[in-house]
Amino acid sequence: MTESSHFESDTRITALGDGRWSTELSSAWNIGENPNGGYLILPLLRAMSTLVEQPDPITVTTHYLRTGLGDETAEIQAELIKPGRLASSLRGSLHQAGKPRLETLAAFGDLEQRSGPAVEMTLEPPEMPPPDECIMRSGSDQGVDLSLLSRAEMRLHPDFANAGSLDEPVIDGWVRFADGTDPTTMSLPFFADCCPPSIFATHGRVGWVPTLELTVHVRRRPAPGWLQVRNRTEDCHGGRLIETGSIWDSTGSLVAQMRQVGLLLDHE
Amino acid sequence: MTESSHFESDTRITALGDGRWSTELSSAWNIGENPNGGYLILPLLRAMSTLVEQPDPITVTTHYLRTGLGDETAEIQAELIKPGRLASSLRGSLHQAGKPRLETLAAFGDLEQRSGPAVEMTLEPPEMPPPDECIMRSGSDQGVDLSLLSRAEMRLHPDFANAGSLDEPVIDGWVRFADGTDPTTMSLPFFADCCPPSIFATHGRVGWVPTLELTVHVRRRPAPGWLQVRNRTEDCHGGRLIETGSIWDSTGSLVAQMRQVGLLLDHE
Numbered sequence: 001m002t003e004s005s006h007f008e009s010d011t012r013i014t015a016l017g018d019g020r021w022s023t024e025l026s027s028a029w030n031i032g033e034n035p036n037g038g039y040l041i042l043p044l045l046r047a048m049s050t051l052v053e054q055p056d057p058i059t060v061t062t063h064y065l066r067t068g069l070g071d072e073t074a075e076i077q078a079e080l081i082k083p084g085r086l087a088s089s090l091r092g093s094l095h096q097a098g099k100p101r102l103e104t105l106a107a108f109g110d111l112e113q114r115s116g117p118a119v120e121m122t123l124e125p126p127e128m129p130p131p132d133e134c135i136m137r138s139g140s141d142q143g144v145d146l147s148l149l150s151r152a153e154m155r156l157h158p159d160f161a162n163a164g165s166l167d168e169p170v171i172d173g174w175v176r177f178a179d180g181t182d183p184t185t186m187s188l189p190f191f192a193d194c195c196p197p198s199i200f201a202t203h204g205r206v207g208w209v210p211t212l213e214l215t216v217h218v219r220r221r222p223a224p225g226w227l228q229v230r231n232r233t234e235d236c237h238g239g240r241l242i243e244t245g246s247i248w249d250s251t252g253s254l255v256a257q258m259r260q261v262g263l264l265l266d267h268e
Numbered sequence: 269m270t271e272s273s274h275f276e277s278d279t280r281i282t283a284l285g286d287g288r289w290s291t292e293l294s295s296a297w298n299i300g301e302n303p304n305g306g307y308l309i310l311p312l313l314r315a316m317s318t319l320v321e322q323p324d325p326i327t328v329t330t331h332y333l334r335t336g337l338g339d340e341t342a343e344i345q346a347e348l349i350k351p352g353r354l355a356s357s358l359r360g361s362l363h364q365a366g367k368p369r370l371e372t373l374a375a376f377g378d379l380e381q382r383s384g385p386a387v388e389m390t391l392e393p394p395e396m397p398p399p400d401e402c403i404m405r406s407g408s409d410q411g412v413d414l415s416l417l418s419r420a421e422m423r424l425h426p427d428f429a430n431a432g433s434l435d436e437p438v439i440d441g442w443v444r445f446a447d448g449t450d451p452t453t454m455s456l457p458f459f460a461d462c463c464p465p466s467i468f469a470t471h472g473r474v475g476w477v478p479t480l481e482l483t484v485h486v487r488r489r490p491a492p493g494w495l496q497v498r499n500r501t502e503d504c505h506g507g508r509l510i511e512t513g514s515i516w517d518s519t520g521s522l523v524a525q526m527r528q529v530g531l532l533l534d535h536e
Binding site: 235 | 326327334352357359361371375377380381382383384387388470475480481487501504505507508510522529532534
């Protein structure tokens with residue numbers, strides 16, 4: 001990764017001292033009018049990483065309080081709650097125009113450092129056609145302008161051409177940065193939340209599905225190349241859904257898991 | 269539920285004003301020397317519930333910073349970050365002996381209030397023998413004293429008698445309050461974290477598996493009676509595991525889901 005990657009330049013932070021930073025959010029990661037939720041976490045996570053020794057965000061929970069504003073300044077606050085040998089916990093927030101947009105609770109660790117007995121088990125990636133046999137994600141899939149595609153390239157399973165009439169509320173895809181930057185543990189929280197909602201598979205475009213809360217668990221450092229994503233809606237009731245997902249790297253190694261609460265909103 | 273239930277009396281809070289409360293933690297919910305992690309959330313959640321209109325904790329993320337101390341006073345802090353019509357987000361912490369023990373980020377909502385289009389899907393409970401054909405959880409399963417059993421009754425799937433040599437890192441159980449108190453949405457975060465670690469099924473007692481972070485999503489209000497729990501270890505690497513679980517009520521309705529990061533520690 002070079003300093004000139006979009007991932008670097010669009011998440012750059014300036015220290016203001018006293019646990020505060022500023023950042024200029026880009027609108028190049030927008031879905032419609034608003035920045036993608038995964039992108040919004042990145043500058044906050046960068047601020048947090050300056051407060052701890054450990055390099056890897058191992059658990060990151062974010063509440064989305066209000067939409068973010070692309071091409072506007074944001075103020076970040078972050079605080080180390082508890083430094084630890086195995087994990088260090090922090091909290092932080094991102095404000096724009098005087099109002100809180102995100103509240104995040106995260107822990108950093110070192111994924112190359114082993115604690116405890118060497119028990120290994122994992123989830124294997126599902127069968128998936130290679131990226132060049134998949135379909136490009138486009139804004140027309142969601143009826144919105146997807147500036148996000150200037151930053152992230154997405155290929156969806158060919159079955160997604162029949163979204164709305166599929167049997168399972170599942171979406172399979174390949175994702176990577178559009179400028180060729182390789183994934184890192186710091187960028188995985190973005191990739192965990194960049195695909196269309198998996199409920200579109202069975203129910204079609206049910207509208208905007210804003211995230212109320214997103215938790216990403218980073219499990220291993222990713223190898224260079226495409227990331228494979230599988231997301232599934234597990235439960236939907238009263239207009240609130242639970243979507244669970246996993247991300248594997250180009251070697252088939254599980255690198256992250258996510259679970260989120262999404263809201264189904266009535267159409268205007 | 270009466271005021272005299274253990275759930276009520278062992279989680280009672282006293283307002284100190286200015287977003288602070290005190291509580292007397294009980295040691296009757298201990299696993300070994302320390303209070304169960306799910307129990308520790310309950311008084312903090314009660315404090316939070318006084319700050320919002322909505323009755324149901326719909327997402328509750330807790331970082332366990334240090335072990336709690338049974339039979340000692342704790343100080344709770346809670347703050348409403350963002351009131352909302354569909355969900356209100358709060359943060360809070362629990363301190364004992366001057367040190368932070370828990371940091372929690374939660375949102376409350378009204379699970380009887382529908383937002384958005386009426387899309388319904390869910391997870392069905394797995395096949396399970398009735399409670400009276402299951403095995404009682406005992407402290408000898410874990411080699412520790414389980415005061416917790418004075419508060420929560422647990423029956424484990426008969427297969428768990430062969431824990432250590434099972435094929436899948438899964439635990440199935442029935443849980444309820446020992447005093448007959450019916451479950452509520454406020455008590456589900458406890459039930460989400462009261463079973464033995466599911467990795468015991470395949471690997472036997474690998475030692476204490478402290479929780480680093482626990483997120484509970486409450487999905488529906490539970491009917492009276494037993495709760496059915498299924499927990500599975502999905503990934504284990506470098507001494508950190510991901511355990512995912514679901515809880516159904518006595519009518520087979522999915523009432524909560526959980527995911528946590530647990531740590532495997534080297535034996536002394």
